[in-house]
Amino acid sequence: MEDEDIFGPVLYKIGFGSAVERELLSDYKVIVLEIPGDAVEEEASMIMEKHDISLDEAGKLTGCYRAIAKIDRREFGDDTNPMRRVIAYCRKISISQKVTEVFPDLVKEYNERQESPKTGK
Numbered sequence: 001m002e003d004e005d006i007f008g009p010v011l012y013k014i015g016f017g018s019a020v021e022r023e024l025l026s027d028y029k030v031i032v033l034e035i036p037g038d039a040v041e042e043e044a045s046m047i048m049e050k051h052d053i054s055l056d057e058a059g060k061l062t063g064c065y066r067a068i069a070k071i072d073r074r075e076f077g078d079d080t081n082p083m084r085r086v087i088a089y090c091r092k093i094s095i096s097q098k099v100t101e102v103f104p105d106l107v108k109e110y111n112e113r114q115e116s117p118k119t120g121k
């Protein structure tokens with residue numbers, strides 16, 4: 001975002017330390033996503049086909065949903081309520097648009113798979 005020709009001039013700049021001192025920041029938590037590859041493939045196979053995304057992409061999105069929903073509760077201690085607000089950053093607008101398209105389907109598919117009994121197929 002340093003390219004002024006593309007993004008325009010900086011309107012206002014504040015350093016992290018100043019923002020902390022002025023109490024302009026809210027609490028946040030960084031979550032490290034971890035999910036076994038075979039679990040991703042099983043849980044996200046339909047999404048991968050429907051939206052033409054890779055196993056890696058499906059894994060990242062599945063991990064994000066599991067974190068937002070606090071499915072792996074041990075990571076969150078006593079705070080077991082699903083998150084109400086999340087900020088996700090993508091490198092490109094096209095990636096953000098793809099996430100916006102895929103994520104609702106992934107959540108629906110994930111929840112349906114969790115609700116239905118395993119058939120061994």
